[in-house]
Amino acid sequence: MTEYRIPMPNFNLVADVGATNARFALTLSNAPELLHTKVLSCADYPSLEAAVSAYLSSTGALGLITQACIAIAGTVHLAEFSLANNHWRVNKSKVNTVLQVEALWINDFAAQAWAMSEITDADLLSVKQGQAIERGNRLVMGPGTGMGVAGLIAHNKGWLPVMGEGGHVGFAPTNTLQMKILAYMWTSYEHVSTERLLSGSGMMDLYKAVAHVKAMQPDLTSPSDILQQAQLSTPDELAYQTLCIFCDMLGNAVANEALAFGAVGGVYLTGGILPRMQEFLLASDFGRCFSNKGRSSAYLKQIPIYLCIAQQPGLQGAVIALDHKSRRHNVTS
Known part of the structure; x- marks a missing residue:
């Protein structure tokens, strides 16, 4: 008897990380609606990768991420940087390892700007x-x-x-x-x-x-x-x-x-x-x-x-940034 398995969905992860809170959500491919939105206090986690891991574990999405965009209040052009107003020192490689994909990293206000482009x-x-x-x-x-x-x-x-x-x-x-x-x-x-x-x-x-x-x-x-x-x-x-x-x-x-x-x-x-x-x-x-x-x-x-007065403009902006990257890749590939 042949055993059939229902394929697990693949998700995109979007994050809006400030000095006080880290907001996370998932989206499905070609569907911009935010799923499993959660707000984690930065003070409760020793690092960004720890917060990402906790979020993925809580949603059952660990190992199911195909794309990610992290909007963060930091110098995202650097491989490693500190946040101005909290204790985290972000190592992009460590976060990418938890995600198991190469994330798109953007400034948190770039995400706000992306959101305002379609508000x-x-x-x-x-x-x-x-x-x-x-x-x-x-x-x-x-x-x-x-x-x-x-x-x-x-x-x-x-x-x-x-x-x-x-x-x-x-x-x-x-x-x-x-x-x-x-x-x-x-x-x-x-x-x-x-x-x-x-x-x-x-x-x-x-x-x-x-x-x-x-x-x-x-x-x-x-x-x-x-x-x-x-x-x-x-x-x-x-x-x-x-x-x-x-x-x-x-x-x-x-x-x-x-x-x-x-x-x-x-x-x-x-x-x-x-x-x-x-x-x-x-x-x-x-x-x-x-x-x-x-x-x-x-x-x-x-x-x-x-x-x-939108509820999660940073996350919506990260979704738009990720979509823009995908469309640009499709045009050039």
């Missing part, structure tokens, strides 16, 4: 009205644990990400209060980047700086506390002022990058923080600060700004 209106919230140039350059930017910045440029009938390290440019104050905050930050850091103030990792520093400048008592101990307390019906005053200043600074920082990228096709705000403060952001002076650029104000007023 639908249902996953966008209008932050500022404007008139986008249809095939004009786009800016993708936003605070999570760090500050990510990427561009999108038109290419053939689609888009291509342009990567950089815009979150590490020097912070540029726009008024006396912000100059005092910068002076306070200089007592702790030789170089004060945008990320040092406008990110999850920087929010506590901003909170303490505002407390120092305004001679207020800083009682909160985490960025989550600041976000929560600032948005209460009767908010904590220092948390509220900190988040107001955060929005002012963010408007100016986004405008700087929009000018650098020539983002006449629109600005797309992503990252883990802004979706948690949607109403606060819309009611803030973010838009006014974005457009307040002297001779460049008219240019910036024409640029629309959207907030991404």
